[in-house]
Amino acid sequence: MPPMACLRRTLANGLEVLALPGGGSGSVSVQVWYRVGGKDDPEGRSGFAHLFEHLMFKGTRHMAPEQIDRLTEDVGGQNNAFTSEDNTTYQNLVPSHHLERILWAEAERMASLNVDEANFLSERAVVQEEYRQRVLADPYGRLFNAMVGHTFDVHPYRRPVIGSITDLDAATLADVQAFHATYYRPDNAFLIVVGDFDPMQLDGWVNRYFGPIRRPSSPIPRVNVREPAWTHSPAPVHLHGPNVPLPATVLLWKGPPASHPDGLALQVAQVLLSSGEASRLHEGLVQRRRIAQSAGWSCSFYTDASSITAYAIAAGSHRPEALVAPLLDDIRRLAHGPIPAAELDKARTQVLTSALVGRQTPEGRADALGWAMIHGGDPAQADRELMALQTVRAEDVRQALRRHVIDRPMATLYYSQAPQAEERPS
CATH class of the missing domain: 3.30.830.10 (Metalloenzyme, LuxS/M16 peptidase-like)
Structure with missing residues (x-):
């Protein structure tokens, strides 16, 4: 298999763009990776990154809730998202002639997401139900959920990405809006486009839809915690x-x-x-x-x-x-x-x-x-x-x-x- 020699550039607002044309069989993958994951959740507010994985499917200034599903699934494509310890990623796969619409939609989600009380409360309830199913209802769910907390002592990796019902209950709309403003920005993300597309046309669309998004002047907080090695095995x-x-x-x-x-x-x-x-x-x-x-x-x-x-x-x-x-x-x-x-x-x-x-x-x-x-x-x-x-x-x-x-x-x-x-x- 040939090397993945992608084209790479950075917009003035800090958004990195990686483009790998070819081999799409008439389709194109569009992904936006945000450098925010479970490790970036505020202390006492675990699960915020995971919460935004859900919130990003709600409405924007110009896009109705769940419209991203219509732009992908209704044309024979698909979309997904996941949150890990280090990142939150939004994935789309569509026929190549729908590329421009997906670029517009992802720029919309980045620039003008509606982080309001109604969306916050509805998606918090969804995440809490997911916790009940994955952690409380699964016979081994409590064990899986406890493992990171017994591996890491000081690094934020010690908190499960899914969060906790208690932390989510304690969250306020102001907490959630502050988290969104801090991390969901072009200089904390990169766009990946792979498949059948014209690179010059892609550059034009990216410039049109992502280029105007404002880069905040505030710094992006980074986790700079070094996890200490154990000097001896903890008690079982x-x-x-x-x-x-x-x-x-x-x-x-x-x-x-x-x-x-x-x-x-x-x-x-x-x-x-x-x-x-x-x-x-x-x-x-x-x-x-x-x-x-x-x-x-x-x-x-x-x-x-x-x-x-x-x-x-x-x-x-x-x-x-x-x-x-x-x-x-x-x-x-x-x-x-x-x-x-x-x-x-x-x-x-x-x-x-x-x-x-x-x-x-x-x-x-x-x-x-x-x-x-x-x-x-x-x-x-x-x-x-x-x-x-x-x-x-x-x-x-x-x-x-x-x-x-x-x-x-x-x-x-x-x-x-x-x-x-x-x-x-x-």
């Missing part, structure tokens, strides 16, 4: 939830940022340990020892750090405490033992294939460029990572695990059915 924590089918154990390590050289080796380690029935942890805990119903390992990369997680859900009557040593044993075996060439090649190929398959579509290429910008500020990093991935060696995997996981301080969470008196939703 016992968590409970209602309707928990089987107990679970989670091990957590503070990991390196997305830009760290060990990142690719840790991605390969994730496949070796956790992908499929032949993976190390599934074979060791589920098939051979038969002490777990499922087991896995993952590394979630953020701009400033990462969270490394190993987990197992107990099988039968096994207690969650009994899963810790087997999890660590199988991870340690990978970190210190041989990795057969065929096993390494398969894992490396799986990571590479996943990236290449994604790039077969305009939206997949736009996603790759966007993450490269968020994590390193350079779209070319997406291609460099693909090249570097092909050279990851067994020793790279072993060294990465020894640097960040093996014999490093870790947090341990045990999750099980709540005593009956504790089963009321919180």
Whole structure:
């Protein structure tokens, strides 16, 4: 697959524009990435970035609520949005001859969103219901929601992106309007356009619709918190939830940022340990020892750090405490033992294939460029990572695990059915 040699420029108001023409099969992906995520939520107001993911679909000065759906879905396209720890992203895919309308709509959302009481109250209720479904109703939702808070001590990554009902209840319209004015601005965003379009025509439309948007004079607050390393492992924590089918154990390590050289080796380690029935942890805990119903390992990369997680859900009557040593044993075996060439090649190929398959579509290429910008500020990093991935060696995997996981301080969470008196939703 050829390199993604995108065209890049910056408007006078600070908006960065990345354009990658070609290979759209008559379609075009338009994405706007805002450099605001869960880590930027004000203290005591977690969930604001996620709230605005929803609010941005409400009306603007010249656009009715949900009109973005009509401009995409009604012409055979689609739209979506997501919030992460570091960014909030709005994605559109439409036939190429509808490109101008989507550029106008995204400029409208950036310049003149209606952040009023009615929209705030309706979308806050939607987000709170999402919290109830994803966190309170899911048998393991409370566990997933608690993990970042037990990984990070001082960095804002410690707060779940989804927020909390309490923080959202405490929010006022003035709080929300101030957050919007602070972060939703052209100099805190970049526009990505990928697919079938004429670059000169695109430049003209971008200048027309985005160029007039005012750049505020106020500075953009940035998180400059360095997460301290643990000097020792925290005491194990016992968590409970209602309707928990089987107990679970989670091990957590503070990991390196997305830009760290060990990142690719840790991605390969994730496949070796956790992908499929032949993976190390599934074979060791589920098939051979038969002490777990499922087991896995993952590394979630953020701009400033990462969270490394190993987990197992107990099988039968096994207690969650009994899963810790087997999890660590199988991870340690990978970190210190041989990795057969065929096993390494398969894992490396799986990571590479996943990236290449994604790039077969305009939206997949736009996603790759966007993450490269968020994590390193350079779209070319997406291609460099693909090249570097092909050279990851067994020793790279072993060294990465020894640097960040093996014999490093870790947090341990045990999750099980709540005593009956504790089963009321919180």
